[in-house]
Amino acid sequence: MLVSPALQSALDSQYADELAPRLQGSVTGTIGKDGLVGPDELFAISGAAPGQIRGDLAAGFPPGQSADSMYSTGQTADGATSITEGISDELRTALLVAAVGLIVPLLVLVATATRLSAASRERRAAALRLVGASTRQVGRLGAIEGAAVGLLGAAAGALLFVALRGSVAAVVPVQGALYAQDVAPPTWSIILTLVAVPLLTTTAGLVAVQRAAGSPMDVRRQATPPTPSLSRLLPLSVGLLMLLGALANARAVLSGRWYGTTLMVGGALLCLVGIAVAGPALARAAGIVLARFGPGTASQLAGRRLIMDPAAASRTVTGMALVVVVVGWLLAFLPLLATTTPTGQGALASALRPATVVAGFGGDADSTEAIARLNTTEGAGPVVAVREVQLLREGATPPAELDGDQPFDPSQFPLQAVVVDCTALSQVLREPLRDCGTQPAYRVVSPYATDRSSTAGKYEVLDRNGIASTGLNIDLPSDLPTLELPDGLIQGIDGFQLYGDVLFTNLPGLATEPHAVLVGTDASAGTIEAVRAALGLVRTPFAPLTAEEATVIARSATDGYARAAIIGLALVVLVGGLSLAVTTADSQRERRSAHAALTAMGVPVRVLRRTVLLQTATPLLLTVAVAVAVSAAASWLYLRIGSGDEVPAPALPWAGYGLIAASAVVASLLATSAVLPFVRSAVHPEALRTE
Numbered sequence: 001m002l003v004s005p006a007l008q009s010a011l012d013s014q015y016a017d018e019l020a021p022r023l024q025g026s027v028t029g030t031i032g033k034d035g036l037v038g039p040d041e042l043f044a045i046s047g048a049a050p051g052q053i054r055g056d057l058a059a060g061f062p063p064g065q066s067a068d069s070m071y072s073t074g075q076t077a078d079g080a081t082s083i084t085e086g087i088s089d090e091l092r093t094a095l096l097v098a099a100v101g102l103i104v105p106l107l108v109l110v111a112t113a114t115r116l117s118a119a120s121r122e123r124r125a126a127a128l129r130l131v132g133a134s135t136r137q138v139g140r141l142g143a144i145e146g147a148a149v150g151l152l153g154a155a156a157g158a159l160l161f162v163a164l165r166g167s168v169a170a171v172v173p174v175q176g177a178l179y180a181q182d183v184a185p186p187t188w189s190i191i192l193t194l195v196a197v198p199l200l201t202t203t204a205g206l207v208a209v210q211r212a213a214g215s216p217m218d219v220r221r222q223a224t225p226p227t228p229s230l231s232r233l234l235p236l237s238v239g240l241l242m243l244l245g246a247l248a249n250a251r252a253v254l255s256g257r258w259y260g261t262t263l264m265v266g267g268a269l270l271c272l273v274g275i276a277v278a279g280p281a282l283a284r285a286a287g288i289v290l291a292r293f294g295p296g297t298a299s300q301l302a303g304r305r306l307i308m309d310p311a312a313a314s315r316t317v318t319g320m321a322l323v324v325v326v327v328g329w330l331l332a333f334l335p336l337l338a339t340t341t342p343t344g345q346g347a348l349a350s351a352l353r354p355a356t357v358v359a360g361f362g363g364d365a366d367s368t369e370a371i372a373r374l375n376t377t378e379g380a381g382p383v384v385a386v387r388e389v390q391l392l393r394e395g396a397t398p399p400a401e402l403d404g405d406q407p408f409d410p411s412q413f414p415l416q417a418v419v420v421d422c423t424a425l426s427q428v429l430r431e432p433l434r435d436c437g438t439q440p441a442y443r444v445v446s447p448y449a450t451d452r453s454s455t456a457g458k459y460e461v462l463d464r465n466g467i468a469s470t471g472l473n474i475d476l477p478s479d480l481p482t483l484e485l486p487d488g489l490i491q492g493i494d495g496f497q498l499y500g501d502v503l504f505t506n507l508p509g510l511a512t513e514p515h516a517v518l519v520g521t522d523a524s525a526g527t528i529e530a531v532r533a534a535l536g537l538v539r540t541p542f543a544p545l546t547a548e549e550a551t552v553i554a555r556s557a558t559d560g561y562a563r564a565a566i567i568g569l570a571l572v573v574l575v576g577g578l579s580l581a582v583t584t585a586d587s588q589r590e591r592r593s594a595h596a597a598l599t600a601m602g603v604p605v606r607v608l609r610r611t612v613l614l615q616t617a618t619p620l621l622l623t624v625a626v627a628v629a630v631s632a633a634a635s636w637l638y639l640r641i642g643s644g645d646e647v648p649a650p651a652l653p654w655a656g657y658g659l660i661a662a663s664a665v666v667a668s669l670l671a672t673s674a675v676l677p678f679v680r681s682a683v684h685p686e687a688l689r690t691e
Helices: 005-011 016-022 089-113 118-130 135-171 187-208 210-214 216-220 230-248 250-254 258-293 296-308 310-337 368-375 422-427 525-535 547-590 592-600 605-642 654-674 677-682
Strands: 357-360 380-393 415-419 441-444 457-462 469-476 502-504 516-521
Touching (some): 016 525, 118 135, 118 210, 135 187, 135 210, 135 547, 187 210, 230 250, 230 258, 230 605, 258 296, 258 310, 258 605, 296 310, 296 605, 310 605, 310 654, 357 525, 368 380, 368 516, 368 525, 380 469, 380 525, 516 525, 592 605, 605 654
Parallel strands (some): 415 502
Antiparallel strands (some): 357 516, 380 415, 380 457, 380 516, 441 502, 457 469
16 A cells, blocks of 8 residues: 555554554555645555456456435534535635635735835936936836836745745645645746736836826926816716625526626625725815814814825725725625534534544445444444335335426325434433333424325335335334434435434344444544444445534635635735835825925924824725725625525624724824834925925
């Protein structure tokens, strides 16, 4: 055998005696990275002796099989939902919205960064033109400056990618984890990014000096910026209307149809873009309020600056406002990812005693020896064997397929039945079965059992598939006592289930193999491993697990998505805070002439610092309030799409909204306060000189 490094480590651990018997053959080496998904994968390749393999199939290799209808899948043992292959359309749409939410703030921050020192660059370019430089020379200088920054940024980004992809691999929701080198985009996208970034910055540098290179005298004409109009609220309004359209077409969204996804993702995108576009209008409104009602010279200065140039002020706060929207979406969507209920009503973990091992058997499994070993395993017991049969009423001839035009006659279809010792079953349940006694058969009563008016009559006992006869015939009386089972055992979905109309405590003469066993343990790790070892090589569609272990597996994917989303948002918040600090510092450098002039006229430095804080805080508060409202509205619409009349939409996390809004405001003010020392350096009399 060849084993993975993680499996070799397990074989070298304290549980080697329990683990080694499960492997056929002796270990001769380890599997390399090319043969594994990730470093934590427990995997083995079993070889064959020379001459054993003949033709397409080896004599010693059993044929494949399909899983039985009654088993513990591990993925769904918590009884919360049925796991389908891949991710659901609803989750895919949520991931698309999250991707848009993470990308758009970064794009806005990049666009803000391109405006850094714009006025200074134009003044320098105009001065060069006025002293004799040609238009081409000035453009070339701007392009070279942009290319140099782009090359350095692309190189730094590549180094950060290599340094951080190991951390990314650790949170990707893949069982067994991933190798760091496997976290890599396609080669063509890497090349495209490394080439496109310098090209974009080169173009940005060229465009930044284009006006000054063409008309250097126009740079000195300081025209009043145009007043933002209410039309800037149009993208935001259209985005909310598209989300309303998605709510009206909820089926299209949940089924993954193109127009449903377009309405959902497009509406989210327009909401984010709308916040950015509406920023100047909100900043101007904040300036009007501050200038009219704000006390003191600092309020008047900040208000007038916001009214005169609201676009510049909005650029410093829009990034943080978008982060608030995205984090608000995450707070609303996280409950959808954590849908499993490990100890909730209806979950297998809520029905079984802790550390009870559930093992499902394949249709051709020979479990006799395995059950005998389980009965002699120290610390294990009781061992509850569960069988499933079907009862066909004497004289019944069920149709080959249901016809919707014919009335459904339950008496013509087999009864579902399970055979299990209910006394032993009570010992592995959290609550003993109250109605379990000495009766040979019980009628199962539960919301999930089939509603049959009468089960009395003569029946032929069929196998678990309802095809072959077991040779047994029984009479069911009309006065069968009832037995109520915990909901976690009888959920009619994928996963372990005692899904039947009748429960037999014993059925003499029944020789069918059990489909599953429930094994109680003393909850020690050694005993649980010994139980798995006792099962040996018996064919099980899924690994023997406790209900608690199955719940962890069920939640691993959604927890991974949640961790990835939180890490992505943390990066966006970090970039947003740094961008705010840099843009605020740059804005103070750009205003050094104005600050120097005010200082020369007698305005104290502390007033100028208060002006800088007010100029950031006032539009920030208004924009963040609008961002919270947009995030709450979009989240409510999306949650309504995923809910129905019977399942109400989850409540909005208003406490979380307040926390993230307060955090954004505090972080922004701290970033602004960090650059206040630049104000003193900007009021030096030398700043009065004209460049």
